[in-house]
Amino acid sequence: MAETNTGPIRVEPCAKRVRAYLGGHPVADTVASRLVWEHPYYPTYYIPVADLRAKLEPTGVTREHPALGAGTEFDVAGDSGAAPAAAVRYLDSPELGDLVRLDFQAMDEWFEEDEPIYVHPRDPYSRVDILASSRRIRVELNGETLADSRSARILFETGLPPRYYLPLTDVRQDLLRPSPTSSQCPYKGTAEYRHVRLGEEEFRDLVWLYRTPLPESQKVAGLACFYNEKVDIYVDEVLQPRPNTPFS
Numbered sequence: 001m002a003e004t005n006t007g008p009i010r011v012e013p014c015a016k017r018v019r020a021y022l023g024g025h026p027v028a029d030t031v032a033s034r035l036v037w038e039h040p041y042y043p044t045y046y047i048p049v050a051d052l053r054a055k056l057e058p059t060g061v062t063r064e065h066p067a068l069g070a071g072t073e074f075d076v077a078g079d080s081g082a083a084p085a086a087a088v089r090y091l092d093s094p095e096l097g098d099l100v101r102l103d104f105q106a107m108d109e110w111f112e113e114d115e116p117i118y119v120h121p122r123d124p125y126s127r128v129d130i131l132a133s134s135r136r137i138r139v140e141l142n143g144e145t146l147a148d149s150r151s152a153r154i155l156f157e158t159g160l161p162p163r164y165y166l167p168l169t170d171v172r173q174d175l176l177r178p179s180p181t182s183s184q185c186p187y188k189g190t191a192e193y194r195h196v197r198l199g200e201e202e203f204r205d206l207v208w209l210y211r212t213p214l215p216e217s218q219k220v221a222g223l224a225c226f227y228n229e230k231v232d233i234y235v236d237e238v239l240q241p242r243p244n245t246p247f248s
Contacts, residue, residue: 023081
């Protein structure tokens, strides 16, 4: 635990080799990173300054973090690219003072060992279980059945409601419309979305699917999932409460 001006914050060593790339070249390569939970949702990587392959140039800006206190902001200047305001150091922290946090999205690529990771580091305390289920899953919206299946894959992810992934053949594809939206998940990969059209009303990005999920989530490949928060889902004809999540 690192002691801060608001009390302890969770810090753990990471045994993985971690690399960050910018402009096609590594800006960090370490086997001594730390996972730091700046908030309770997921961790971020802090890299030893000695393992940087890029220059840190102070911007003159100080960032205040409610748990970590005052952080000094830096631009990251690599061999083939620069990332403005993409690094921060908490120089007064006994545990984090020799480390730097690189903004995850400002880097072009991140690797754990030789495998790319996306969005943020995976939380070692989060688990994803995907289980086949013959329970009847029926999805409705405004009284219209959108899907009806007995071949679901139920995805249980720490901190989130169960997600019901259904074969596309069990979904009313005549109601689906293309969407340009995509998103990335560090546990499942890249998702594509569909709108739902009911009469003259369109419900945007209500459905998503992973065409080529990451290896640990292969069981949901090509299956469609509806936001529990926005539709009525019946499990064996029992209406499930709509969960309250950031997606509500």
